[in-house]
Amino acid sequence: MNDITREITEFLSAALRSEVGPDDDYFALGLADSLFALELVTFVESRFSLTVEVEDLDLESFRTANRITRFVQRKTGSPEFTENR
Amino acid sequence: MNRAPGTGSPAVAEAARFASEVRGRAAAWDREGGLPAGVLKEAAAAGLLGAGIPERFGGQGVTPAELGEICAHLGGVCSALRGLVTVQGMVAAALHRWGTGEQRARWLPALAGGELTAGFAATEEAAGSALSAVRTRIEDAGDGEHVTVTGHKKWITFGQVAQVLLVLGQDKGKPAAVVVEADREGVSREPVGGQLGMRAAQIAHIGLDAVRVPRTNLVAPSGLGLSHVAGTALDHGRFTVAWGCVGMAEACVEDATAHAAARTQGGEALAGHQSVRALLAKAAVETAGARELARRAAEFRSGGAPGSVTETIVAKYAAAAAAASASSTAVQVLGSAGCEPDSRAGRHFRDAKVMEIIEGAQQVAELHIAEQLMRRHAGRGPAPASPAAEVRA
Numbered sequence: 001m002n003d004i005t006r007e008i009t010e011f012l013s014a015a016l017r018s019e020v021g022p023d024d025d026y027f028a029l030g031l032a033d034s035l036f037a038l039e040l041v042t043f044v045e046s047r048f049s050l051t052v053e054v055e056d057l058d059l060e061s062f063r064t065a066n067r068i069t070r071f072v073q074r075k076t077g078s079p080e081f082t083e084n085r
Numbered sequence: 086m087n088r089a090p091g092t093g094s095p096a097v098a099e100a101a102r103f104a105s106e107v108r109g110r111a112a113a114w115d116r117e118g119g120l121p122a123g124v125l126k127e128a129a130a131a132g133l134l135g136a137g138i139p140e141r142f143g144g145q146g147v148t149p150a151e152l153g154e155i156c157a158h159l160g161g162v163c164s165a166l167r168g169l170v171t172v173q174g175m176v177a178a179a180l181h182r183w184g185t186g187e188q189r190a191r192w193l194p195a196l197a198g199g200e201l202t203a204g205f206a207a208t209e210e211a212a213g214s215a216l217s218a219v220r221t222r223i224e225d226a227g228d229g230e231h232v233t234v235t236g237h238k239k240w241i242t243f244g245q246v247a248q249v250l251l252v253l254g255q256d257k258g259k260p261a262a263v264v265v266e267a268d269r270e271g272v273s274r275e276p277v278g279g280q281l282g283m284r285a286a287q288i289a290h291i292g293l294d295a296v297r298v299p300r301t302n303l304v305a306p307s308g309l310g311l312s313h314v315a316g317t318a319l320d321h322g323r324f325t326v327a328w329g330c331v332g333m334a335e336a337c338v339e340d341a342t343a344h345a346a347a348r349t350q351g352g353e354a355l356a357g358h359q360s361v362r363a364l365l366a367k368a369a370v371e372t373a374g375a376r377e378l379a380r381r382a383a384e385f386r387s388g389g390a391p392g393s394v395t396e397t398i399v400a401k402y403a404a405a406a407a408a409a410s411a412s413s414t415a416v417q418v419l420g421s422a423g424c425e426p427d428s429r430a431g432r433h434f435r436d437a438k439v440m441e442i443i444e445g446a447q448q449v450a451e452l453h454i455a456e457q458l459m460r461r462h463a464g465r466g467p468a469p470a471s472p473a474a475e476v477r478a
Contacts, residue, residue: 017465034217035394035453037312038320043391054183059308 004048004072008065011043022065037062044068050075096136096145100155103131104162111163112427114285118278119245120165128166129199133159134173137321138181142193149386153328153379160329161336164436165285167329169202171322172242176203176251178321179262179314183305192249192264204247204267205322206238206291207315214449216311221254223261223307226297232256234265234296244289245276251304252293253315260311262304271296282435320394322444323401324386327379330404330440333433334372337408337415340430341365344419361418368411375400375407395457402450408437 001009005022012020016031026032032040040062041052050072061071107124114120128134137152138144147155152174159167177196180188195201212218221236234252241247250265250272265272273292280288305314342365345356355361382400385393415430416423423430441447 013465014460017460017463019465034312034316037309038316039391039394041313042389042393046389046391054185054305057183057305057309057313059306 002069005065005069007047008044008068008072011040011047012065015039020065022069024065025063027059027063044072048072048076094147094151094154096132096147097151097154097158099131100133100136100158103128103133104158104166107166108162111166111285112429112432114163114165115432116284116427118284119287120169120285122246124166125169125199125202125246128169133170134199134202135177135197136170137174138177138193138197142181142189143197144177144193149324149383150380152325153331153383156325156328157332157335157376157379160332162332163285164329164333164433164440165283165287167325167332168242168283168286171325171329172205172247173199173203174325175205175318175322176249179251179318180264180304182317183262183309183314187301188264188304196249201248202243202246204241204244204250204291205315205318206241206244206250206265206293207253207318208240209237210239214446216253216315217260219253219255219260221252221293223252223254223256223263223303229300231297231299232263232303234263234293234298236293238291238293240277241289241291242283242286244291245274245287250291251314251318253310256307256310259308260315261307262310262314263298264302264304265293265296265298269296269298282432282437282439284435319444320397324382324397326440326444327375327382327397327401327404330401330408330437331372331376331379333437333440334368334375334404334407334411337411337430337433338365338369338372341368341411341415341418344415344422355418364414364418368407368414371403371407371410375404378403395453398445398450398453401444402447402454405437405440405447408433409441412437 001022009020009022012026015036016026018031020026045052056071061067132145133155135144136147136155140146156167156170159170173196177193180192192201196203207216207219209219209221211220221234221238224233226233234254236254248267250267252263252265254261254263271294275290277288277290345361345365346354348355378400382393382396385396412430412434416434419428419430422428
């Protein structure tokens with residue numbers, strides 16, 4: 001598990017009060033409520049200094065810790081995406 | 086209690102001036118059940134409707150702390166006026182956060198300048214606190230370019246006059262959000278009057294009968310209409326409601342104290358009685374506490390901190406309770422003067438009760454706040470087996 005995935009699984013496990021693995025679909029497991037979705041977006045944005053735009057919004061990219069990791073890598077790997085708020 | 090520092094910004098000063106100018110008119114608005122059209126124009130001219138919208142979209146781009154102070158000034162005078170700023174801000178926040186570039190450019194400048202008045206059409210007969218139960222249907226119109234929106238929305242603040250509605254519905258069973266211009270065919274409004282509070286907020290029930298809107302009015306992908314779009318609007322709403330309640334509570338403490346000092350009965354000022362002083366002290370401390378929690382929420386929000394959603398819920402919970410308590414105290418201390426028609430304390434009392442219900446009832450806030458406690462102190466494991474296990478933990 002890389003550092004990004006580790007941080008995300010840690011956040012998810014703490015927030016959802018349940019051990020969440022890198023490939024666990026926590027929405028499908030019924031662990032997340034509607035307020036949690038915004039908290040997760042805010043966490044990812046503030047922790048990895050990026051902005052989640054509507055074009056990025058796709059339940060699939062946020063469904064598991066590994067998918068969020070790939071999303072973060074894609075966003076932070078492209079300089080034009082990092083400071084566009 | 087003194088207002089916090091940082092109130093010297095021009096936008097806050099303008100809101101203070103506006104609030105003090107309309108102070109004497111708020112009772113009539115309440116009695117007559119609406120804000121005159123001229124007041125909406127004046128509020129727009131004062132920049133209040135676009136206070137929180139970024140400058141590049143024609144707003145004032147104020148900080149959360151400044152927006153809070155603006156709402157406190159307005160809330161101290163008229164909750165319906167503060168509600169106007171709240172609703173406009175909720176819809177603008179959702180569109181700014183989750184609208185496309187084209188949607189932002191199309192609606193935000195008009196919302197900022199007040200050329201368009203917004204309504205947030207989420208609640209229905211069977212969907213209040215539980216918004217996931219909305220039944221409004223957003224369906225493909227068959228031409229690939231439009232959707233139709235069908236449903237019945239209830240208790241829409243400024244629904245009598247709103248020109249654009251951010252509507253929460255279901256698209257094939259997934260929560261979805263869509264902007265519906267109110268002049269489209271199939272939109273009907275049923276004005277609500279004489280309700281407990283927020284009487285000047287021009288509330289309406291809104292019918293949507295197969296209203297045809299372009300697909301480009303859909304905000305965010307289906308499935309995210311509640312958690313993201315409505316969630317952002319409600320988070321913004323809770324923040325401005327919290328500060329409006331702070332202003333309302335402060336106004337009530339001031340009115341009650343002034344009355345207690347001036348009014349004599351049997352040769353003694355009311356303020357000479359310990360029991361009256363106790364009421365004032367309790368209200369003042371609850372109010373000051375609410376202000377600090379609202380200030381804390383503003384700090385979290387300006388830093389984009391992950392806890393901002395929860396801190397905002399905490400602030401709204403405390404501030405609504407403080408407004409309800411301080412307004413009850415004010416009516417009690419004012420006695421018959423608090424009960425008479427057009428009484429400011431009486432109006433705040435009625436409005437404050439509504440604040441304990443809208444944007445998440447107090448009991449719903451408690452559930453969330455307690456859940457946060459569980460995260461911190463209850464450890465983790467597999468999902469709890471039974472409610473009893475949660476209580477023990």
